[in-house]
Amino acid sequence: MRPPTLRDVAAAASVHIATASRALNPATRSLVSTSTSERVVRAARSLGYRPNPIARSLKTARSDSVGLVIPDLTNPLVPPMVRGAEDVLSPAGYNAWLVNTDDDPARERTQIHSLRSRQVEGLIVATARLDHPLLEALHEEGVPIVLANRQLGTGHIPSVTADNAAGSAMAVRHLVDLGHTRIAHVAGPQDLSTGLLRQRGFLHAVQDHGLPADPDLVVTCSAWTEEAGAHAFGALLDRGVEVSAVVAAHDRLALGCYDALLSRGLSCPDDVSVVGFNDMPLMDKMRPSLTTVRVEHYQVGAEAARLLLDTFREPRRPARAVLLPPTLTVRASTGPARSRRPSGMSRGRIVAPAGVQARSAMP
Amino acid sequence: MRPPTLRDVAAAASVHIATASRALNPATRSLVSTSTSERVVRAARSLGYRPNPIARSLKTARSDSVGLVIPDLTNPLVPPMVRGAEDVLSPAGYNAWLVNTDDDPARERTQIHSLRSRQVEGLIVATARLDHPLLEALHEEGVPIVLANRQLGTGHIPSVTADNAAGSAMAVRHLVDLGHTRIAHVAGPQDLSTGLLRQRGFLHAVQDHGLPADPDLVVTCSAWTEEAGAHAFGALLDRGVEVSAVVAAHDRLALGCYDALLSRGLSCPDDVSVVGFNDMPLMDKMRPSLTTVRVEHYQVGAEAARLLLDTFREPRRPARAVLLPPTLTVRASTGPARSRRPSGMSRGRIVAPAGVQARSAMP
DNA sequence: TTGTATGCGTTATCAG
DNA sequence: CTGATAACGCATACAA
Numbered sequence: 001m002r003p004p005t006l007r008d009v010a011a012a013a014s015v016h017i018a019t020a021s022r023a024l025n026p027a028t029r030s031l032v033s034t035s036t037s038e039r040v041v042r043a044a045r046s047l048g049y050r051p052n053p054i055a056r057s058l059k060t061a062r063s064d065s066v067g068l069v070i071p072d073l074t075n076p077l078v079p080p081m082v083r084g085a086e087d088v089l090s091p092a093g094y095n096a097w098l099v100n101t102d103d104d105p106a107r108e109r110t111q112i113h114s115l116r117s118r119q120v121e122g123l124i125v126a127t128a129r130l131d132h133p134l135l136e137a138l139h140e141e142g143v144p145i146v147l148a149n150r151q152l153g154t155g156h157i158p159s160v161t162a163d164n165a166a167g168s169a170m171a172v173r174h175l176v177d178l179g180h181t182r183i184a185h186v187a188g189p190q191d192l193s194t195g196l197l198r199q200r201g202f203l204h205a206v207q208d209h210g211l212p213a214d215p216d217l218v219v220t221c222s223a224w225t226e227e228a229g230a231h232a233f234g235a236l237l238d239r240g241v242e243v244s245a246v247v248a249a250h251d252r253l254a255l256g257c258y259d260a261l262l263s264r265g266l267s268c269p270d271d272v273s274v275v276g277f278n279d280m281p282l283m284d285k286m287r288p289s290l291t292t293v294r295v296e297h298y299q300v301g302a303e304a305a306r307l308l309l310d311t312f313r314e315p316r317r318p319a320r321a322v323l324l325p326p327t328l329t330v331r332a333s334t335g336p337a338r339s340r341r342p343s344g345m346s347r348g349r350i351v352a353p354a355g356v357q358a359r360s361a362m363p
Numbered sequence: 364m365r366p367p368t369l370r371d372v373a374a375a376a377s378v379h380i381a382t383a384s385r386a387l388n389p390a391t392r393s394l395v396s397t398s399t400s401e402r403v404v405r406a407a408r409s410l411g412y413r414p415n416p417i418a419r420s421l422k423t424a425r426s427d428s429v430g431l432v433i434p435d436l437t438n439p440l441v442p443p444m445v446r447g448a449e450d451v452l453s454p455a456g457y458n459a460w461l462v463n464t465d466d467d468p469a470r471e472r473t474q475i476h477s478l479r480s481r482q483v484e485g486l487i488v489a490t491a492r493l494d495h496p497l498l499e500a501l502h503e504e505g506v507p508i509v510l511a512n513r514q515l516g517t518g519h520i521p522s523v524t525a526d527n528a529a530g531s532a533m534a535v536r537h538l539v540d541l542g543h544t545r546i547a548h549v550a551g552p553q554d555l556s557t558g559l560l561r562q563r564g565f566l567h568a569v570q571d572h573g574l575p576a577d578p579d580l581v582v583t584c585s586a587w588t589e590e591a592g593a594h595a596f597g598a599l600l601d602r603g604v605e606v607s608a609v610v611a612a613h614d615r616l617a618l619g620c621y622d623a624l625l626s627r628g629l630s631c632p633d634d635v636s637v638v639g640f641n642d643m644p645l646m647d648k649m650r651p652s653l654t655t656v657r658v659e660h661y662q663v664g665a666e667a668a669r670l671l672l673d674t675f676r677e678p679r680r681p682a683r684a685v686l687l688p689p690t691l692t693v694r695a696s697t698g699p700a701r702s703r704r705p706s707g708m709s710r711g712r713i714v715a716p717a718g719v720q721a722r723s724a725m726p
Numbered sequence: 727t728t729g730t731a732t733g734c735g736t737t738a739t740c741a742g
Numbered sequence: 743c744t745g746a747t748a749a750c751g752c753a754t755a756c757a758a
């Protein structure tokens with residue numbers, strides 16, 4: 001049995017189809033007498049009428065939907081962002097189309113094309129790179145876009161992110177308060193705003209506390225994986241660099257640091273304190289539970305959606321970069337710096353393993 | 364600048380709009396001469412023509428999209444299922460609409476309504492309860508549905524799930540091989556097929572190994588949370604039930620068991636071995652890393668999508684219940700049963716804390 | 727306040 | 743093989 005259309009409702013209420021349309025549409029109901037409007041509504045209800053959004057879209061050239069461009073749904077940071085966005089979009093009458101790009105530019109291109117052909121009215125994009133011609137081009141074209149979690153280098157497109165520099169500073173501050181002076185940074189990909197700004201924030205914070213910005217204390221990962229973190233931090237340890245604490249630019253990198261320490265017989269936090277970034281689910285269940293800079297990804301998604309809705313209302317509003325304040329969640333992976341023994345191999349001091357020449361920091 | 368329509372393409376190729384339509388549509392291209400079809404395709408490409416799926420849907424009464432009804436995107440089991448489904452649907456030309464129900468029947472009802480009004484051609488539902496009138500009704504109506512991860516009690520609707528009973532049996536078998544004879548079960552909600560079948564599988568397996576199905580060894584949780592698991596297993600421990608191993612119906616319940624043990628000064632696996640269910644992300648990073656029954660949720664999603672596509676081709680095909688074989692991932696949370704000392708308080712034997720009367724198992 | 731007429735972009739059914 | 747025409751379901755400018 002074919003679902004009832006407006007025509008059926010109009011017939012049942014013995015009014016013209018146009019009248020039925022007006023009566024059923026809250027915005028135009030005032031143009032119709034209360035009595036007939038009531039009659040129409042009753043007829044619609046009794047027939048189980050549901051407006052056909054396809055037909056409506058064709059007519060109004062609106063789809064009431066936005067595209068959500070994400071790297072990968074199975075990345076634990078993503079689902080909270082998505083729900084945050086949906087929880088704002090939904091009450092505003094918008095639906096969200098999700099697409100995964102797997103951080104592959106080609107796939108991203110086709111996915112965004114597919115979204116546009118489905119007539120989405122705007123885009124929330126969580127896959128921005130610092131240099132991102134595609135997004136710049138779309139923005140030039142006038143496609144409403146809001147970036148979530150990551151920004152462009154140019155800042156031309158509105159964005160909602162955590163205040164990454166502030167987050168790094170909080171981590172450093174915490175470690176300095178615990179007495180640490182040799183603090184390393186396991187940085188993330190430098191072509192992403194998250195990686196870059198967390199590193200910059202780290203370097204500034206270290207200097208603000210009067211500590212030298214020793215290049216030996218910074219290692220960079222090209223991916224946010226445990227393996228990358230373990231490899232990078234392991235290399236730093238193996239170089240014999242003196243270090244009692246590390247700020248990782250991502251919880252996964254921090255877990256990699258755990259692995260690097262474990263495989264070298266070192267303990268966290270006794271030998272080295274570790275701070276992560278993001279506070280992914282289950283970070284409280286690690287051993288040791290991870291001290292980390294908490295980012296409210298739900299809020300990032302929600303705020304991005306609000307910005308997008310704003311853009312719909314005021315298309316030519318200048319780009320804004322909304323920074324959400326992170327917080328520091330202190331758990332068991334950070335502890336006081338060991339007071340250094342005058343000489344010898346204290347457990348708090350990392351020395352190069354046999355066969356590796358210890359290299360002293362530049363003066 | 365308005366995006367080009369079929370009319371524009373037809374004009375540019377100086378053919379009738381109907382001819383342009385046929386030329387551009389792979390299925391009807393054969394009705395058009397090669398030369399004109401080439402001309403049309405060239406015109407379309409040079410104009411950057413993209414068919415309007417809204418208009419097409421209105422005409423064809425197809426949406427090329429299916430609904431994916433999930434409990435909550437932030438549940439770590441869900442994203443792999445979703446991607447599995449998408450990776451099958453996408454090559455078949457279907458897009459997936461995602462909705463979260465938060466396991467709230469009212470919300471589920473409205474979300475499914477919303478999907479239907481968006482003209483989805485079928486539903487993949489991961490929120491089934493054993494008793495689920497809404498789904499039965501939809502199925503009666505002829506809406507193509509495939510259940511994923513959970514089944515109905517009646518089995519009237521095609522489903523794809525892990526073989527939950529087999530999974531429980533694998534867990535029990537593993538523990539028996541390690542010498543355990545007092546094995547508990549922390550069961551999940553019994554109104555869900557997952558909870559029920561894992562419990563049943565546990566009880567059968569225990570009996571198959573000649574162990575008594577002691578009711579004291581089974582506790583039930585009404586939610587898949589760590590708190591519920593900790594509370595239930597804690598209560599079992601506090602009753603003084605002798606137990607050296609536990610099969611939890613979910614990794615989260617298993618983590619709750621960890622908590623219950625920890626807060627009672629007991630150690631895993633030295634005092635009690637713990638087996639989880641699902642192998643959620645990061646379970647290898649727990650301390651101890653969790654031995655668990657691995658369910659390939661990606662495959663569950665993918666297979667559910669395949670079944671749905673089958674249903675589109677053969678609407679009246681009888682319901683099938685596809686069971687995917689789980690595997691046991693052995694990690695550090697399970698170890699050999701302690702050989703029991705003749706008397707005294709061995710660490711391997713749990714005794715009731717002061718103030719709690721130890722209750723012996725029924726004879 | 728209600729009815730009339732038209733079109734959104736596409737596909738399908740006719741003729742020719 | 744191609745062109746003309748209608749129709750999908752709805753919203754709206756215009757007329758009454």
